Amino acid sequence: MTKKDLAKKAITKLSSYGEDINLELYSTDMEERAYTSDPSTLPPEEKQCMLDVGVAPDNMSRKSATFIQVDHSIVHSSTNQEGLELLSTTQALKKYSWLDDYWWYAVNVDADKFTAYTELYKNNGYFIRALPGVKVKHPVQACLYLAHDNLAQKIHNLIIAEEGSELHIITGCTTSHMISSGLHIGVTEVYVKRNAKVTYTMIHNWSPQTIVRPRTGIIVEEDGVFMSNYICMKPVKSLQTYPKARCIGENATTRFNNILVAPPGSILDVGSHIRLEARGCRTESISHAITTGGTIIARGYISGSAPDVKGHLECQGLILSERGIIHAIPELEGKIAGVDLSHEAAVGKIAEEQLQYLMARGLTRAQATAAIVRGFLNVDIEGLPPQLDAQIKKAIESSEKGLL
Amino acid sequence: MLEIENLSVETNGKRILHNLNLTIAPGETHVLFGPNASGKTTLLMTIMGFPQYKVKQGRILFKGKDITHLSIDKRARLGIGIAFQRPPSIRGVKVRDVARSSLGHRKNGKVVETIATKLNIRDLLDRDINLGFSGGELKLSELFQLTMQEPDLILLDEPDSGVDLENIKLVGKTIGALLQTSAGLIITHTGHILNYVNAQKGHILLDGKLHSQLEPRRLLDTIEECGYAKCAECAKCKD
Numbered sequence: 001m002t003k004k005d006l007a008k009k010a011i012t013k014l015s016s017y018g019e020d021i022n023l024e025l026y027s028t029d030m031e032e033r034a035y036t037s038d039p040s041t042l043p044p045e046e047k048q049c050m051l052d053v054g055v056a057p058d059n060m061s062r063k064s065a066t067f068i069q070v071d072h073s074i075v076h077s078s079t080n081q082e083g084l085e086l087l088s089t090t091q092a093l094k095k096y097s098w099l100d101d102y103w104w105y106a107v108n109v110d111a112d113k114f115t116a117y118t119e120l121y122k123n124n125g126y127f128i129r130a131l132p133g134v135k136v137k138h139p140v141q142a143c144l145y146l147a148h149d150n151l152a153q154k155i156h157n158l159i160i161a162e163e164g165s166e167l168h169i170i171t172g173c174t175t176s177h178m179i180s181s182g183l184h185i186g187v188t189e190v191y192v193k194r195n196a197k198v199t200y201t202m203i204h205n206w207s208p209q210t211i212v213r214p215r216t217g218i219i220v221e222e223d224g225v226f227m228s229n230y231i232c233m234k235p236v237k238s239l240q241t242y243p244k245a246r247c248i249g250e251n252a253t254t255r256f257n258n259i260l261v262a263p264p265g266s267i268l269d270v271g272s273h274i275r276l277e278a279r280g281c282r283t284e285s286i287s288h289a290i291t292t293g294g295t296i297i298a299r300g301y302i303s304g305s306a307p308d309v310k311g312h313l314e315c316q317g318l319i320l321s322e323r324g325i326i327h328a329i330p331e332l333e334g335k336i337a338g339v340d341l342s343h344e345a346a347v348g349k350i351a352e353e354q355l356q357y358l359m360a361r362g363l364t365r366a367q368a369t370a371a372i373v374r375g376f377l378n379v380d381i382e383g384l385p386p387q388l389d390a391q392i393k394k395a396i397e398s399s400e401k402g403l404l
Numbered sequence: 405m406l407e408i409e410n411l412s413v414e415t416n417g418k419r420i421l422h423n424l425n426l427t428i429a430p431g432e433t434h435v436l437f438g439p440n441a442s443g444k445t446t447l448l449m450t451i452m453g454f455p456q457y458k459v460k461q462g463r464i465l466f467k468g469k470d471i472t473h474l475s476i477d478k479r480a481r482l483g484i485g486i487a488f489q490r491p492p493s494i495r496g497v498k499v500r501d502v503a504r505s506s507l508g509h510r511k512n513g514k515v516v517e518t519i520a521t522k523l524n525i526r527d528l529l530d531r532d533i534n535l536g537f538s539g540g541e542l543k544l545s546e547l548f549q550l551t552m553q554e555p556d557l558i559l560l561d562e563p564d565s566g567v568d569l570e571n572i573k574l575v576g577k578t579i580g581a582l583l584q585t586s587a588g589l590i591i592t593h594t595g596h597i598l599n600y601v602n603a604q605k606g607h608i609l610l611d612g613k614l615h616s617q618l619e620p621r622r623l624l625d626t627i628e629e630c631g632y633a634k635c636a637e638c639a640k641c642k643d
Contacts, residue, residue, distance in 0.1 A: 353492045356454060357488065358497075359475070360476050362505075365475075368477075375495060375496025376496055377496070
């Protein structure tokens with residue numbers, strides 16, 4: 001059966017997680033937006049939204065590449081580093097026939113109706129590839145932007161870090177302030193080859209009625225490193241994502257950091273699913289979750305099927321309002337002796353002892369609460385270029401303001 | 405500076421302090437001795453205003469103002485400072501940030517670096533507060549924050565316990581410097597801190613009450629000789 005056939009068969013297949021979504025409620029047709037070689041000429045309102053998710057259309061010199069997709073159209077795509085490829089996946093599939101081996105390999109095309117729908121009605125997405133041994137100096141920035149109301153955006157991204165390469169990507173997904181509802185499906189497949197390193201930072205900033213269903217698969221080879229930072233702090237109607245990572249080569253490493261905030265009316269179902277399949281693989285998945293009235297389900301799964309693997313799941317949850325739910329669901333599956341898997345979760349309010357400690361230094365209760373919440377979200381992320389680290393901190397800071 | 409009148413305090417439903425009286429004049433340093441669980445920490449925490457220590461009777465005056473029912477932060481802003489014996493760690497909250505926010509408008513940020521350097525804890529400034537600190541680092545970090553706060557009355561709970569021989573000098577000197585401009589109430593078991601501060605009065609806290617009032621070093625010697633209970637009873641110590 002071809003991938004298209006598999007997709008057709010799975011088009012009504014329910015997802016294992018998250019509420020079901022009626023795909024027919026969303027429109028799929030959208031007029032083409034014009035391409036621009038200079039994204040600083042984009043409308044200021046759009047540029048501001050992009051800046052809020054860490055993508056700077058005005059400043060491409062400190063980025064190794066820039067990709068901007070609005071609705072279904074590629075509005076800009078450029079790179080300024082040798083050995084780094086950036087194309088839309090539509091173009092890339094035409095250019096490289098061998099891409100077929102990577103297309104729907106880390107993610108199953110018939111995983112659920114969302115993957116099937118994307119295969120059948122795809123609207124672009126980015127293809128990023130670092131050639132062997134190329135250390136990409138500045139981050140690659142990519143923005144996926146929903147401009148029109150009630151549109152279904154179905155994107156398929158592909159990232160390949162060839163042997164010994166290094167790649168830092170920041171993806172900002174956001175919507176226009178003008179839209180009320182929308183559906184974003186983003187399939188992302190990541191291949192980290194032997195001894196390569198990828199950091200993948202994603203900042204989501206949706207409108208309160210948007211439905212979001214990312215579908216992510218990651219495959220890491222021997223001595224490869226994949227680090228994901230996912231930040232979603234603004235209202236979203238329903239978001240469900242459960243990236244599946246496989247560490248298939250010896251000493252492959254993955255790390256996931258999730259920073260989640262659920263305001264009233266938001267449902268975030270976010271996890272990381274990791275299989276350690278070769279000797280010496282390592283993983284760590286840490287979620288910092290805050291609810292101010294919404295629901296957060298923090299999932300985690302690690303399986304170890306090779307000796308000397310080590311994995312740790314952690315969920316820290318703060319409930320800052322009377323209503324609000326944080327549900328941590330950690331799962332560990334050891335399939336062989338010699339695995340070292342652990343999990344840790346704490347959900348509750350801010351410790352009174354911590355508040356009183358800061359109050360004894362003269363901070364009011366409100367100031368002490370703000371300081372602790374800021375600290376809770378201020379996760380030090382190892383291995384990021386300073387510029388990217390600063391960008392993340394900025395995005396978090398701007399979201400914090402509305403939090404308390 | 406501080407006047408405590410007929411103070412009775414309960415915590416977890418248990419009466420800890422009974423009709424306790426204590427007066428500390430401006431610039432005075434008092435030392436508190438007493439066996440474990442006699443209520444020394446309770447007294448300090450009650451003066452600072454921790455709500456789990458419930459005042460059942462009596463009142464606390466600070467700078468002539470009744471603070472018995474004031475919140476912790478208001479007392480801190482009036483000029484009471486405390487160094488915790490076991491401060492909680494707070495992830496993501498940096499030592500520098502706390503020092504800065506307790507500065508208020510009184511000093512500029514440069515002072516943070518200068519004082520931290522003096523206390524040999526510059527490396528701690530950008531660490532999560534109290535997280536993984538050694539015993540000595542905890543003490544110095546607490547004293548650093550007190551220094552930034554510039555209180556008029558400092559409450560110290562065993563500042564000399566769990567500190568190695570090298571750090572005790574630094575801890576002692578820092579406390580000595582703080583007490584140049586502030587009144588103090590210090591809990592100590594060993595009395596090491598007496599080598600560094602000029603303390604005028606010593607008390608024994610026993611059965612929820614203060615006993616004796618003597619020059620602290622003499623009092624410590626007597627306790628060592630006779631034990632707390634006997635020392636507390638001894639008539640010649642009473643003033």
